[in-house]
Amino acid sequence: FEWPELDGKMKIFAIAINEDQIGYAEDEVTLTNPISVHLGGPVAVTSEDNFQVSALLTNSQNEQADIRLILEATGLKIKEGKPTRTLTLPSGGTQSVNFALTPIDGFLGNAEMKFLLESGDFSKSFSLTTSVRPAKPRDFISRTITVPAGQELKGFIRSPFILKTSKTHIEINDTHLGSIKNSLRWLNTYPYGCLEQTVSGAFPNLYLQEFAGSGESIDPESGAKIIYSALENLELKFWSGQGFNMWGQNNPNAYRQRPWHVASIYASHFIAKAKNSGFKLRNIFEKELRFWLTKMSRPERLGSFEASEDVSYFLYVLSLFGEADLHYLDAILADYNTSNRAKLFIAGAFCAAGQRDKAYEILDRLAFKDIFPSKKIERDILSDVAAAGMALGIISEINPESQLTSKVIGYLSERKHQNGTWATTFNNANVAVGMGQYLQNQTSYIPPLGSIKLNDEETVSFGKEAPFTKTFSGVEPKFIVKNEGESNLTINIYQSGIPKVLGDNLPGDIPTDNEKNLKIDDSKSHFSLIKKYFKNDSMNAPPEWKDGEEIEVEIHIPENSNYKDIVIVDPFPGFLVPVSSVAPQLVGFNLKHCDTREDRIIFFGDKLKEASQIRYKARVRYRGDFSIPPAYAEVMYAPEIRATSAGKDRVSID
Numbered sequence: 096f097e098w099p100e101l102d103g104k105m106k107i108f109a110i111a112i113n114e115d116q117i118g119y120a121e122d123e124v125t126l127t128n129p130i131s132v133h134l135g136g137p138v139a140v141t142s143e144d145n146f147q148v149s150a151l152l153t154n155s156q157n158e159q160a161d162i163r164l165i166l167e168a169t170g171l172k173i174k175e176g177k178p179t180r181t182l183t184l185p186s187g188g189t190q191s192v193n194f195a196l197t198p199i200d201g202f203l204g205n206a207e208m209k210f211l212l213e214s215g216d217f218s219k220s221f222s223l224t225t226s227v228r229p230a231k232p233r234d235f236i237s238r239t240i241t242v243p244a245g246q247e248l249k250g251f252i253r254s255p256f257i258l259k260t261s262k263t264h265i266e267i268n269d270t271h272l273g274s275i276k277n278s279l280r281w282l283n284t285y286p287y288g289c290l291e292q293t294v295s296g297a298f299p300n301l302y303l304q305e306f307a308g309s310g311e312s313i314d315p316e317s318g319a320k321i322i323y324s325a326l327e328n329l330e331l332k333f334w335s336g337q338g339f340n341m342w343g344q345n346n347p348n349a350y351r352q353r354p355w356h357v358a359s360i361y362a363s364h365f366i367a368k369a370k371n372s373g374f375k376l377r378n379i380f381e382k383e384l385r386f387w388l389t390k391m392s393r394p395e396r397l398g399s400f401e402a403s404e405d406v407s408y409f410l411y412v413l414s415l416f417g418e419a420d421l422h423y424l425d426a427i428l429a430d431y432n433t434s435n436r437a438k439l440f441i442a443g444a445f446c447a448a449g450q451r452d453k454a455y456e457i458l459d460r461l462a463f464k465d466i467f468p469s470k471k472i473e474r475d476i477l478s479d480v481a482a483a484g485m486a487l488g489i490i491s492e493i494n495p496e497s498q499l500t501s502k503v504i505g506y507l508s509e510r511k512h513q514n515g516t517w518a519t520t521f522n523n524a525n526v527a528v529g530m531g532q533y534l535q536n537q538t539s540y541i542p543p544l545g546s547i548k549l550n551d552e553e554t555v556s557f558g559k560e561a562p563f564t565k566t567f568s569g570v571e572p573k574f575i576v577k578n579e580g581e582s583n584l585t586i587n588i589y590q591s592g593i594p595k596v597l598g599d600n601l602p603g604d605i606p607t608d609n610e611k612n613l614k615i616d617d618s619k620s621h622f623s624l625i626k627k628y629f630k631n632d633s634m635n636a637p638p639e640w641k642d643g644e645e646i647e648v649e650i651h652i653p654e655n656s657n658y659k660d661i662v663i664v665d666p667f668p669g670f671l672v673p674v675s676s677v678a679p680q681l682v683g684f685n686l687k688h689c690d691t692r693e694d695r696i697i698f699f700g701d702k703l704k705e706a707s708q709i710r711y712k713a714r715v716r717y718r719g720d721f722s723i724p725p726a727y728a729e730v731m732y733a734p735e736i737r738a739t740s741a742g743k744d745r746v747s748i749d
Contacts, residue, residue: 127155130162130184130214134223137669137717139694141230142198143745144669145174146719148223150192150210154184163213164192170206170227171196195719198227226694228666230722232739233260235591237280237516242545242576242584251573256592259569264589267547267563267576275299275530278516278523280589283321287662287699287731289688290332290341290358295524297325298365301372302531322374329362330376335383336390342688356391356400360409363388367415388413392420403433407440411447411489419448428457435461436476436486443489454493462498477506480522487529495537503529519732544580549573622658624738625651626665626726629710642748644715645674650698650726651708652683652738658702658730663709665726666695670719670748674712683707699731718748 104125111118136148154160166178174195184190198206210221236255242248254261282296300318332339338354339362363384370376376384390396392413400406410424427433428441438457446454461476476486476499487503507526510517517523547563548554549572557563578584629647630640640646648671650663667673675691679698684707688699698709722745729737 128219129156129217130154130160130212130219132210132212132219132221134208134210134221135717136208136223137225137719138672139226139228139667140198140669141228141722141724142201142203143230144719144721145195145197146669146717146721147193147195148208148225150194150221151189152182152184152192152212153189154186157186159183159185159188160214165211165213166194167209167211168196168206169208170199170202170204171208171225172199193718203227203229225669228724229260229593230724231593232666232725232727233591234594235589237587237589239511240586240588242578242586244578244581244583247575247577248586249573249575251571252588252590254571254590254592256590256594258571261569261590261592263567263570263572265549265563265565265567265572265574266587266589267543267545267557267584275523275527278527281516282520282523282527287697288328288342288690289699289731290329290339290355290362292520292731293325293328293332294358294362294365295520297322298368298524299527299531301365301368302528302535305531305534319374322369326366326369326374326376329366330380332362333380333384333387336387338387338391357405359387360405360412364408364412364415367412371415385416385418388416388418392418403427404437404440407433407437407444411440411444414444414447419444421445421448421450434475436478436482439476439486439489442493446489446493451493458490458493458497458499477503480507480510480517481519481525483507484517484522484525484527484529487526488532491529491533491536495533500533519734521732543578543582543584545576545578545584547577548575622652622654622656622728622736622738624663624726624728624740625653626723626740627651640670640715640746640748642715642718646671646713646715647710648713649708649710650728650740651706652702652728653706655704655706656702657704658736660731661700661702661728662731663698663726663728664695665697666724667713668723668746669721670715670717670746671713672716674714677712679709679711681709684709715748720745720747722746 104123107122107124109120131153133151133153134148135151137144137146140146150164152162152164154162161183162181164180164182166173168178174197176195178194180192182190182192194208196208204227205224206227208223208225210223212219212221234256240248252263252265254263279299282299300321303318329339332342334340334354338356338359341355341358366376366384370381391409397406397409400409407427410420410427413419424441424444428438433441438461442454442457442461445451445457475482477483483503483506487500487507490497490499490503507517512518517526544558546554546556549565550570554575555563574586576584576586627649629649630644648665650665673691673696679686679689683703683705684698685701685703686698686709687701690697690699696711726740727738
């Protein structure tokens, strides 16, 4: 076998087993190169940073060594000095060689530093990678405009971002709900990983082929990777015999170790659909999941669900796994108190069990009922967006031409935000899945038809076979769109860039020649987010910091208001590394989960009514001239409520 690339001591283990005995032996081996190299540098920097990368060289030979060290960098340039350094090390000697670097103008992404060491007949290559991110965080907005059949719309798309950083992507297509591309794009990039968000981010990817068939420009192969990644993640969140918990088995916070029953049904729903679509589970995981489902199907266990709709949803998912209890389904259906929403789940369960006639019968009866919630019925088919999206999927599996379909689609269309989404991950995922199932089963799709003229370019016609898509950089494009088809056209606009005013609400009207004022939803609520630094319990100015010192970072929300399920993300500046062994100090914040990564720390929890603060320890580790990136926060299930701290300070570390 080949030895690993390291210097130091390692243990070798050998185990021998037969029917009666087991044997074990171990030994210790010291690995050394003639010249050993240990590289050190920031994990992440901003595009404006100047920083040092060090190569610590040690001569392990019995004689002095003449050494030549060559640096070749991609995405970075040397700020001072030359890329080639020469030195002489005595036997057993150690010396640090430092390179002052800065990102190349305009470069963002992973920058690689390759080091070639030469000494006599010995030569060896080493590499180090650092992530280059914008000095200010990029943000995005998305919105949807509808052009009615036979009409024309003129206007221009104003950018809320610094123009040279702005990108505007325009798509024109048509589904009965308008494009859900904005929702899919948001779900696929949502940065957090609780149980619900893991499922919501992956579930719609089961229907990418259907979305592509309706004019969406989507890559099904990337969707498959997202699905398999989610299945692996869910296995880590599953406790045998208990169900799924929110963050996974390794979270030390006892609050989140309890199983989350309703979200466990949602996760099982996704897994069943993924399995039925050809995605494979590990045998042990599937066996344990089926055991939990069977255990929860016992009458005494079903009583642990808070609502009859949750019981019916569970029985629907059980049917997707081929474990339908038809007698129990009939009993629930016969109960006078069973809500319309619960009956729809039962119809879906009968359909999944192969009893389509029974499912048709239930659906036909529901078509003549009032499916909005009332004083007597709090949870009905159209109680909320997520319920309606789930209903659309079940209706489409049974009979997409049902009279209920138009009711549900009309409800969802009315509640779609002007940014082209339905507010939360759970809402967006359920609408996208429902729409995917609808496209998979319906046969009356009417393709879009029309033309568009952008700026002074030629007019471009589009249709089902050639949906329109174009991306602009650094401009605010003008447009004229004509709808020549029989159904509404949907213009989807996705913009990204660095906001003109950091932390402010994103502006950006789309004024039009016909004076129709198409604004972004400006009803967003915001709170304040303040980031401070302390050393020895005293607020400390950044220029006083030295390499190796330990400091405290404080994130402060001064408002006296409650926010449930808030997430706070603090990217580390290039010179800081976390002291993860020390728990954060909390005031007015109920911490549910803390995720410490190489380049950032993320806090999940509830902000209590009083002013809140979080303090955590970090260590100054690297020298150079650095920007301090802003922290940002949002309410996970109402992401329009968010905040960004100031991010203008620069720090010089000696």
